[in-house]
Amino acid sequence: MNLIEESFQTKQEKKKKRTTGIILGAIILVVIVIIGIASYLFYIQSTTMRLYLDGQSNDKLKQILIFENDGTIYAPIKEIASYLGYSSYNGEYSQRSEDQSKCYVQSDNEVANFSLGSNTIYKLDLTSNNNDYENVYVDDPVIARNGVLYATSEAIEKAFNVSFQYDRDSNRVYIYTLPYLVQTYSPRVLDYGYTALSDVFANEKAILNDMLVVTSGKNDDVYAVIDVNGNTILESKYDNITYLPETGDFKVEADSKVGVMGSKGETRIQIMYDSIDLMDGDAGLYLASNNGKYGVIDIRGNVKIYIENDQVGVDITPFAQNNIKNKYILAGNLIPVRKDKLWGLYDLNGKQLVDFTYDSFGYIARSNRDALNLLVIPDYEVLVACKDDKYTLINSVGQQLFGGPVADDIYMTISGGQTHYYITANNQTMDAEIYLDNIGVRKQSQGGTTNTTTNSSNTSNTSNTGNTSNTTNNTNTQNNQVSNDQAQESEGDQQGSGEGEQQNSEEGTE
Numbered sequence: 001m002n003l004i005e006e007s008f009q010t011k012q013e014k015k016k017k018r019t020t021g022i023i024l025g026a027i028i029l030v031v032i033v034i035i036g037i038a039s040y041l042f043y044i045q046s047t048t049m050r051l052y053l054d055g056q057s058n059d060k061l062k063q064i065l066i067f068e069n070d071g072t073i074y075a076p077i078k079e080i081a082s083y084l085g086y087s088s089y090n091g092e093y094s095q096r097s098e099d100q101s102k103c104y105v106q107s108d109n110e111v112a113n114f115s116l117g118s119n120t121i122y123k124l125d126l127t128s129n130n131n132d133y134e135n136v137y138v139d140d141p142v143i144a145r146n147g148v149l150y151a152t153s154e155a156i157e158k159a160f161n162v163s164f165q166y167d168r169d170s171n172r173v174y175i176y177t178l179p180y181l182v183q184t185y186s187p188r189v190l191d192y193g194y195t196a197l198s199d200v201f202a203n204e205k206a207i208l209n210d211m212l213v214v215t216s217g218k219n220d221d222v223y224a225v226i227d228v229n230g231n232t233i234l235e236s237k238y239d240n241i242t243y244l245p246e247t248g249d250f251k252v253e254a255d256s257k258v259g260v261m262g263s264k265g266e267t268r269i270q271i272m273y274d275s276i277d278l279m280d281g282d283a284g285l286y287l288a289s290n291n292g293k294y295g296v297i298d299i300r301g302n303v304k305i306y307i308e309n310d311q312v313g314v315d316i317t318p319f320a321q322n323n324i325k326n327k328y329i330l331a332g333n334l335i336p337v338r339k340d341k342l343w344g345l346y347d348l349n350g351k352q353l354v355d356f357t358y359d360s361f362g363y364i365a366r367s368n369r370d371a372l373n374l375l376v377i378p379d380y381e382v383l384v385a386c387k388d389d390k391y392t393l394i395n396s397v398g399q400q401l402f403g404g405p406v407a408d409d410i411y412m413t414i415s416g417g418q419t420h421y422y423i424t425a426n427n428q429t430m431d432a433e434i435y436l437d438n439i440g441v442r443k444q445s446q447g448g449t450t451n452t453t454t455n456s457s458n459t460s461n462t463s464n465t466g467n468t469s470n471t472t473n474n475t476n477t478q479n480n481q482v483s484n485d486q487a488q489e490s491e492g493d494q495q496g497s498g499e500g501e502q503q504n505s506e507e508g509t510e
Contacts, residue, residue: 051173053083054180062173066150071168072140073153077114081105084160084177093124095323097417103149105159109201112159114142114149121159122325127201131317133325134246135281161205181207185228189214192230196220198241206243211263213241213250225250233265246281247299260286260299269301279313279328279335283348287312287328296335296350304350311338314361319375321414331381333396336361343385345398353398358385363410371411377421379443380436384410393432395441 051062061083066074078088086105091097093104093111101116106126113122121136138155157164163176182204186197194214198204203213210228215221216236224236234241240253249268250261259271269276269286276297279285284299288307295307305312313328314336329335334353335346343361345354363384365371376383382393382401390405409424410432421432 049171049173051175053175054177058083061175065173066145071166073164073166073173074143074145074150075153075156077103077105077142077149077151077156077159079148080156081160084156084162084175085179086160092323094320099417100147100149101144110161112136114151114155114159116144116149117141121155123159125202130277132278132327135325161208163208178204178207185212188228188230192226194224194226194236198223200242202245203241203243205245209248209263211243213243223252233263234261244278244281246278247284249299251276268299269297280326283329285328285348296346305335305337305346309337309339310341312336314375316375318364318373319362321372322375322412323378324375330361331376331383331394331396333381334383334394334398336383345383345394347398354394358387358405360386362386363391365411366409368409368411370413371409371422372413374410374412374421377412377432377436380433380441381444382436382441393436401436401439401441 049062049067051058051065053061061080064076064079068074081088086107088103088105090103091099092102092113092115093106094113102114104111104113106112109125109127111124111126113124119138119141121138123134123136124131125134136158138152138158140152140154142155143150151159153164153166156162161178163174163181165174166172167174182197185207189195189197189212192214194216196215198213198215200213206213206225207228211233212226212228214224214226214236216224221239222236223234223238223241224232225234225241226232234250234252238252238254239256242251244251244260248263250263252259252261252271254271256274257271258273258276259267260269260276262268269288273288273290275287275289277287279287279296285304286297286299288295288297290307293307294309294312295303296305296312297303312335314330316322316324316327324330329348333347335348337344337346337356339356342356343358344352344356346352361383362373362375363386364373374384377393381396383395385392385394385400385405387405391407391410392403392405393401393410395401407423407425409429410422411424412419412421414420422429423432423435424430
């Protein structure tokens with residue numbers, strides 16, 4: 001081979017190496033670009049908000065949520081209901097209307113009521129035998145945007161019985177419905193050595209607090225409570241267990257007696273009563289019965305009202321339009337109690353405010369076709385009481401506002417969506433709210449109810465403030481009656497106070 005041929009081959013080899021190098025460099029560059037693009041896409045995807053409903057990504061549900069800068073999440077109540085297995089309606093469940101400032105959602109098991117500006121959600125268990133509402137409180141009230149009611153994720157979680165979790169670091173929202181959680185935990189119960197997860201709706205809600213009400217035995221007739229990891233909270237030895245969502249405790253039954261146990265296994269109320277029903281979770285009061293008699297105990301088992309009465313609480317079914325949520329506690333502080341066919345009143349501390357005097361509480365409409373049954377005037381926290389077919393009003397501290405039952409009728413009407421209250425006496429009718437304003441009883445929005453001060457001159461000066469259906473003379477007639485009975489009212493108050501002190505003293509001795 002000559003020198004010319006060797007030189008040509010060398011050039012060819014060098015050119016081939018350069019081409020190979022260029023190709024390799026291009027391939028490496030393309031790979032780097034692809035990796036960069038993939039990394040960027042992964043970063044975008046990982047930082048983009050994602051929502052998972054029962055483990056499945058749901059972009060449509062994500063789009064209806066509103067995320068505030070402070071991390072608060074709002075959801076349109078009626079729209080999110082359809083994703084969570086609920087129907088939704090305007091108005092209130094117990095008082096049907098097209099009021100768009102209120103709405104309620106309903107499943108096969110439960111109803112939840114929302115109201116614009118309110119931090120309270122009223123829930124009714126449709127599977128229960130009673131009509132007692134559960135009060136659920138949230139930090140932020142219901143708001144409206146473009147005429148649509150919105151609630152926070154906290155309210156959605158509590159109202160719809162879901163787990164609603166927002167991980168801000170990963171920008172992920174996880175929502176799990178109660179049916180999904182029941183389905184998830186049911187197989188685990190078998191692994192923990194029990195036969196089944198309780199299918200009682202109230203018991204299923206314990207899952208939302210990481211607790212499981214489980215059964216065992218040949219007939220699934222022995223109950224226990226465990227946590228979601230299988231650790232025992234209440235041993236497998238009870239004849240029945242019912243979860244109490246308002247308090248987070250458990251009503252337990254053994255040998256035909258009932259008591260209350262806490263979520264850490266502690267005894268709240270000894271198992272010694274024939275029946276126990278939660279009266280009010282906020283006040284921590286229970287209705288207890290033994291041998292056909294009823295009384296009130298608190299969450300620590302202390303007797304507040306002796307178990308010697310024929311009835312505690314009133315039947316509120318005749319007063320559906322009055323929108324009463326609790327049959328045990330009326331006007332914010334009054335517990336109605338019946339003994340020997342007569343009714344009296346206690347306060348939340350168990351002090352007797354009114355002796356067993358009245359035939360009934362509430363007015364049942366009779367002659368006036370526009371009149372509706374009335375139990376309380378809620379804005380003023382006053383209760384209608386009846387004695388010998390005459391009526392009076394009693395405020396939240398047990399004072400009779402008329403000095404005694406003198407009215408022929410005390411009723412309500414609803415017209416154009418507005419509720420009005422009226423008092424009829426001596427063949428004259430007056431607006432009840434005007435009367436209450438005149439004698440110094442303030443609406444709750446104005447700072448609560450004051451003690452009645454029946455100053456005739458003051459009420460006369462203000463009696464022209466808007467009684468559209470009656471004259472000033474009607475107001476003055478009623479106020480004069482109140483003034484004449486003032487001495488009797490004072491004497492009655494002192495008697496009631498003395499009896500209440502005696503009751504407290506007896507309880508302390510017990």
